[in-house]
Structure formats: structure tokens, C-alpha cells
Amino acid sequence: MAEPQQRPAQGVVRFYNFLPEHASFLDDVLAGLARPQKTLAPKYFYDARGCELFEKICTLPEYYPTRTELAIMREHGAEMAEFLGQDCQLIEFGSGSSTKTRILIEQLQPPLYVPVDIADDAIRAAAASLAQVFPWLNINGVCADYTRPLTLPEFVGVPIRRKAVYFPGSTVGNFTPEEAVEFLRLARRTVGTGGALLIGVDLKKDKRVLDAAYDDAAGVTAAFNLNLLARINRELGGDFQLRRFRHKAFYDGAKGWIEMHLESLAAQFVHVAGTRFHFVPGETIHTEISCKYSVEEFSAVARRGGFAPGQTWIDAGGLFSVHGMTAV
Numbered sequence: 001m002a003e004p005q006q007r008p009a010q011g012v013v014r015f016y017n018f019l020p021e022h023a024s025f026l027d028d029v030l031a032g033l034a035r036p037q038k039t040l041a042p043k044y045f046y047d048a049r050g051c052e053l054f055e056k057i058c059t060l061p062e063y064y065p066t067r068t069e070l071a072i073m074r075e076h077g078a079e080m081a082e083f084l085g086q087d088c089q090l091i092e093f094g095s096g097s098s099t100k101t102r103i104l105i106e107q108l109q110p111p112l113y114v115p116v117d118i119a120d121d122a123i124r125a126a127a128a129s130l131a132q133v134f135p136w137l138n139i140n141g142v143c144a145d146y147t148r149p150l151t152l153p154e155f156v157g158v159p160i161r162r163k164a165v166y167f168p169g170s171t172v173g174n175f176t177p178e179e180a181v182e183f184l185r186l187a188r189r190t191v192g193t194g195g196a197l198l199i200g201v202d203l204k205k206d207k208r209v210l211d212a213a214y215d216d217a218a219g220v221t222a223a224f225n226l227n228l229l230a231r232i233n234r235e236l237g238g239d240f241q242l243r244r245f246r247h248k249a250f251y252d253g254a255k256g257w258i259e260m261h262l263e264s265l266a267a268q269f270v271h272v273a274g275t276r277f278h279f280v281p282g283e284t285i286h287t288e289i290s291c292k293y294s295v296e297e298f299s300a301v302a303r304r305g306g307f308a309p310g311q312t313w314i315d316a317g318g319l320f321s322v323h324g325m326t327a328v
């Protein structure tokens, strides 16, 4: 536990929207569907319905990552706060509902919390409820796409000794290892030399466990994946017939990642904003990868990204890891 610190009775909550005015969703969908392997980026899963479905995924019996990481946070949160140190500004990428962050904020008592997420409703809701639980907490909520270079707003008037990026949930798994290196270099620029990274990383394990986690019996992950097509219909005037596509997810041991696809069940045409796309039966839209690492593999990625591995916390079952690292 960090030393008791003097915090104002009432924190300041600000909100910034750095998303480009121009809707890149349409451009990205048209470009992605025009590729030989049709592709849609996973960041587009998270409209209001997608966020709701993802929260439901997190409670599924087959989806072990969320509850396992939460348990690691509960058990080792104090050591993590110790690792990050006093007066540490906490920047969270992909903050969503900020559930795990509560545990960390309680232990760390940061002078400033900066949640960054592409879903502005999620940021606003999380900031509001955190302000209730931690009235002393200063919050700079930022709606932005953190996969692109980003300058965060400063907050004047509080002592900040160090910046830390918190990236829980194994969201780093959405990048290939090469992309993860690039992402970590961006995070490194955000925290500066001597800054910190606290990152949740899902570990390699039995293929059957992984396959089940991404293709649950209740069909929630399927609904989450298919919602991307429903979103295109809603927002871009698409005419996807959801019953003509099926959710497909599997662990590729050679690549070390889960692949999620939407498979066309028939020969068909689909229109998006006046552009026509053809599907042959069995053709897929690639929607997500979820990379799995060994501790050694992830440490190597982190080193290439400019971070020195510090401490690693793992559950007793060896399912999930949280790494504390320092920017060199």
C-alpha cells in the first residue's frame, strides 16, 4: 500500500473528445471489405450494444480472463501500487467500465486518473461512477483511438512524480506481436523515461480451453461478433443478413493467437453505403485476433517496445499474467 497521501476532498472531473470529426468507420469498412481477405477492425465492436455484450462475455463461465485478472488484482493490488509508487498519474487505455481499475485506484491513490477509450459513453459512465466512489480523485476522461499517436491533456496543480500506463484485460492481444511492439513504443512516449507500464496479458494454454472461451455455449461471443454486421446496418445503411453469417473462432497454435471470423453461409451480395460486396460460401470476414503469450515471449515484446520487465503476477492456475514494467 502506498503511504497515506494528502488528497483534495473534491477532485476535478474533465472530459475530452479527440475522435476525428470525420467518421472513419465508413472508410475503414469499405476498405476492409474490399481486401482479398475481408477484414474489420475489432475496435468497431464497441458501440453501445457491443459494450453491453462484451460485459456479458466477461461473466461467462468459459471466459476465464476477466475473473482471473480481477482475482490477481485483488490479491496483488497492493504490490502493484508499491511498484508504481507515490504520486503516480494513472493512464488507462481501453478503460471500458474501469472495473479492475477500482482495485488499483484504491491501493494507489493516484493524483490523476486518465481513462482513454474509443467508447465515449463508457468513459463518461465510468468517470461518473469512479467520482462517486473516490470523491477526491481527479479524472481527465479522454475519448480517443489509442492505436494512433496521442497527446494527452495535462493537469496542472497536482504533484506528479511518474506516469504509468495501465492496460488490463489482455487487450494488447488484439495486436500481433509486431504491432504490440509499436503500441508499446507509443505507450513509452506517453509515460517517458522512468515511466511505468502495468499490463494484463493472457497466457498460452490448452487449445480446448481457449476455443471454448471464444465460442461459448450460450452464444454471447457469437452475438458480439455478429453485432459488428448489425452495427454496419444501423450506422452505415448496410444490408447484411445476419442469419447468412456465422461466428467462427479458433486458437491457431502455430500463430499463438485466437482468430475470430464471420463466415458467409451462402453465395451473396451485401451493400454498404452504395458499394456492393460479393461473398462466396465459406468466405470469411476476419474480425479479431487475441494473441496469447508465455511470460518470456511477452517480456521480449516489451523489451523491444522500450520497457524493462520488473515484476510479474500470475494466478495459481497459470491462466493470466499482469506485468509491471519500467520505461528505459
Ligand code: AVJ
Pocket: 057, 065, 169, 170, 171, 172, 173, 174, 213, 214, 221, 288, 289, 290
Ligand atoms: C477485449 C480484446 C481482451 O481478446 O479476449 C472477448 C475481446 N473477443 N471475446 C479478448 C473478446 C471475444 C477480448 N479483449
